Amino acid sequence: MSKLLENATNELQRLPGIGRRTALRLAMHILKMEPDTVDSLSTSLQRLRHDIRYCRSCNNLSDSELCPICSDPKRDRSVVCVVEQVGDLLSIENTGQYRGTYHVLGGVISPMQGIGPSDLKIDLLCDKLLTGEIREVIIAISTSVEGETTLFYLLNRLKAFPDVKVSTIARGIGFGDELEYVDELTITHALINRREIARD
């Protein structure tokens, strides 16, 4: 095989979810693309990796000091939603329903992977709370063992701010999920947190 093709295939294969066959198919497609399109693809990947910055207020990915959300005057600065990673922030943004700001921890506490509280942006969150501007902290981190550990640690740290309301997003059966295939823990939580239907 051509060394150039071999090389490109090997490099593409390092990406997650891309095996040998897919990498080869992508490489063959790239051969048929306009040279300019290939250049702009390549450049966008390099620029993404080299030029990206993290918002100094919320740790979101950003092109400048403050991310587009933190610098948007229309966002409600009194509510902060704490998420593990930028992907979670994007999922919430996609709903178009949330008008507050975020705080990206950059992971969860995981002794197995050597990630302790000091590796996460928890101090940055507390610094923001010290300004007194924030009224509510919504914690939206996963229900994994690591997520729960992080939740308890956060709740402990948030005790220093008794005037700030703290909430977590609701757990329950997702829309479109079939009860038959939902795990027991989710069903248990959904039962405990059942809502009464007003009858009149």
Next chain:
Amino acid sequence: MSKLLENATNELQRLPGIGRRTALRLAMHILKMEPDTVDSLSTSLQRLRHDIRYCRSCNNLSDSELCPICSDPKRDRSVVCVVEQVGDLLSIENTGQYRGTYHVLGGVISPMQGIGPSDLKIDLLCDKLLTGEIREVIIAISTSVEGETTLFYLLNRLKAFPDVKVSTIARGIGFGDELEYVDELTITHALINRREIARD
């Protein structure tokens, strides 16, 4: 969303089989990769597109004038396997069973897509046959309508070389295919081309 992330996601989405979600997942992964790895990925794609050449003997992808197969003294130059595209060549190479050379047509005759015989490397094949070195031509093109058209056109051109043996690869039931799910045309061919089992 960060413009850099948005850009990279849009560019990745142009690749075949990569939707918005996958593009975003890949971009997020790229953010976590070593900068050097991202550079070598980018560079390999650009070099693939800009520096690739086509073998002047067989039209295979190549890094130089002659592809690795045509310049390999151990390959049998008296047998040529005609394929549509480089992907087909790679599939045959992967079997490790073929020791002859190839000829890549670069497509099939398709009036619908405006591809005529002159758009394919058929003259180049005939030029090679004129040297008298080639003993057999194996035609390994697909059984689509366009493939069959191309086959008939090729057979016609090959009439000019009556001493050259011409064959096509066998059609039949693939190993592991369940008869229940094989199409009728394949079963018909498999029946017609049945092989007697020696009984002694």
